[in-house]
Amino acid sequence: MTKKTHKYSNKKLSRGEPPNFSGQHLMHNKRLLHEIVDRAKICKEDTVLELGAGKGALTTVLNERAGKVLAVEYDFKFVEVLKKKTAQSQNTKIIHQDIMKVHLPKEKFVVVSNIPFSITTPIMKMLLSNPLTCLQRGVIVMEKGAAKRFTSNFVKDPYIAAWKMWFDIQYVKVISRKNFSPPPRVDSAMITINRKPKPIVSYSDYVIFWGLADYVLKNPQISVDLALRGVFTPPQIKHLKRSLQIKNEISVATLSEQQWGLIFETMVKHVPKFRWPKIKKPY
Structure with missing residues (x-):
């Protein structure tokens, strides 16, 4: 009998394995x-979302500091352990749900999680691709x-370029595989996420920016001149490169956040709307 495959990574699943379990290391x-909770600066005013709570090692630290903890876990056995561990914690809600189907909180929230390797990118897209969510900051181990x-600083994916218009994402430190059970084949790392005090691109324009990023980064290795053709005229590109302070040929993957912001602003101001790149689904 053919084994079912993981719906996000196409990896084969063993019988009884939940769809997001592959890659989960406790x-x-x-x-x-x-240290993770300290880094997240959790306080009693915070609502914390934990994705992939496992057996609750992080959950029990979070619920000592936060006003509310929403712990999401799919594995039934882990859910039972979580419920027992948090039975006396009225501020903790255990959500038995596939991570990728969970609804993000409608109130301001912080994400603190040790996420499954196999769905790392889908989780990040869920959290960051729409700036209109209520996510304020986070600490994630991945x-x-x-x-x-x-x-x-070398950005080849349009979704990462988009995230950086609204969020600051920083690499904090490597975390040895020895800190997990079962130990993964590779090391993990801790990153922080903080919503920018002032977005580079307005939230209301996020779908328009997605169209631009998707168009420009179809081939991340090509030069800025080639990448912008079809949106900007040659004179506009020449003027834009001066504004961007680009003298030599550089690939579009090396553009900074500020340069992306200037390209977008120039397009909105000086390019007719019919030439703006469109995208059906930005995330």
Whole structure:
């Protein structure tokens, strides 16, 4: 009989394995757990969303500090453990749900999580791709390679370019695989997320920006001149490069957040709407 595959990563699943379990490694270092919560600056005014709560090692630290904890877990066995551990904690709600189907809080919230490796990118898209959510900040532990990619100055994915218009995403530190059970094959890393006090692109324009980023980054290695053709005229590109202080040929993947903001502002002001790149679904 053919095994079912993971609906986000296409990896084969063993019988009885929940759809987001593959890649979930439970953290057991108590000092590290407290460091994560300290880094998130959790206080009694905070609503905290924890994705992939496991057996509650992080949950029980969070509910000592936060006003409300929403702990999401799919595995039934883990859910039972979570309920027992938090039975006396009235500020903690256990949500037995597939992470990718959970509804984000309608109130301002902080995300603090050790997320499953296999759905790292889908989780980040769910959290960051729509700036109109109520996410304020977060601390997330994830696979090291993904953390490096999300925080790199070399941006080849349009969704990462978009995230950086509204959120500051910083790489904090590597976390050894020895801190997890079962230990993963690779190390993890901690990142922080903070909503920018002033967005580079207005929230109301986020779908328009998505169209631009998706168009420009179809080939991240090509030059700015080539990437902008079809949206801007040659004279506009020449003028824009001067404004961007680009003298030599550089790839569009190396554009800074501020340069992306200037390109977008120039497009909105000087390019007819019929030439704006469109995108059907931005996330």
